[in-house]
Amino acid sequence: MKKQSSTNSTRSEVKVEMARMPLASRPGYLVRRLHQIHSAIFLEECQEFGITPVQYGLITTLLNNPGIDQVTLGGEVGIDRTNVADVLNRLSERGLVRRERSQTDRRSMVAFLTKEGEAVADKMYDSMRRAQDRFLAPLRPEFRAAFLAMVTELIEGNSKYSLPDTNSASGRRKSTASRDE
Amino acid sequence: MKKQSSTNSTRSEVKVEMARMPLASRPGYLVRRLHQIHSAIFLEECQEFGITPVQYGLITTLLNNPGIDQVTLGGEVGIDRTNVADVLNRLSERGLVRRERSQTDRRSMVAFLTKEGEAVADKMYDSMRRAQDRFLAPLRPEFRAAFLAMVTELIEGNSKYSLPDTNSASGRRKSTASRDE
DNA sequence: CCTAATTACTCAGTATACATCTCTTTATCG
């Protein structure tokens, strides 16, 4: 082993390490670029609708689950609850989504697509499929399913990091023993 | 019957399509979640340094290319040049990066790591590797290289969407015929 | 039935990512 200097190695040693693990081979870099590229293709195909990938995810989830509450919606789509509120806000300003208090639990806000929202979901479907096709095109067809299966495996295997703190309660450190002072 | 009026499909038909292509099987959703998960793991492993994945990418690129200009740096790391300026700003406020005008082209800003910046790069290396290992852990070891190869293929095959408008000139439609007035 | 804990949401702040516009610097042309 070339562990000549102990914990704090020299600058040149770090450079050697970095050269051995160049940016273009690091999983994190690759995954970020992949996401970036998919977003660019999606945005290009769906340009005429002015809908982003995340907005489209929310819209289709609302299409299949009208009246869902914001927390459940965030869990389905994989975005955190403050972000759900942001995106729904933008969508409702454009008249694609309507929100109201839940009848059964008045803490909750439930969301619905408007007629316009349903029309957008309808009209965007083909564009979304074209974006997917273009994105996967560089991969040989027989590898595509395997690729998606591996991604799914990575997501499920790391599911505990999926959404950092979904219920927001763990950050709230009111432990039962500090009420007195 | 409902109105067949609009372009092609009815609402219920759309729902069938959506059910056939649920969120969890769409490439875009999967890639977004994967990126999200990697960021969460990286941030957790590298928490003590307060460095994000993108910041780390810039730091290691500066380590290997001291004095690189901001545009080239953005091309290497895969982020656009206004974002490079943002991130370098944060890093230089923390004393990790130093910037100055290029001697050869005084329009350009060139960047260097400070001693503190080099120390951070050094100390973070092991944490970064741990984040990578945890991220890839759910995949069987013999699949990991294949997975990274497929991601690389998707990135390279879609390289024209990698960075939407790197040089900023294509968006600038000042056709040579509008200077007179 | 009142209080404590939990839950759902909102708001403010940080960071990444990109488009567009403006300004400065450099290069070129008459």
Add this chain to the structure above:
DNA sequence: CGATAAAGAGATGTATACTGAGTAATTAGG
């Protein structure tokens, strides 16, 4: 050599994404 075209950097605005703090409504315990 001075006008101007070309190129790059910065500022501004939008969108996603998450953290932390705070508010309101519901539920659980005594």
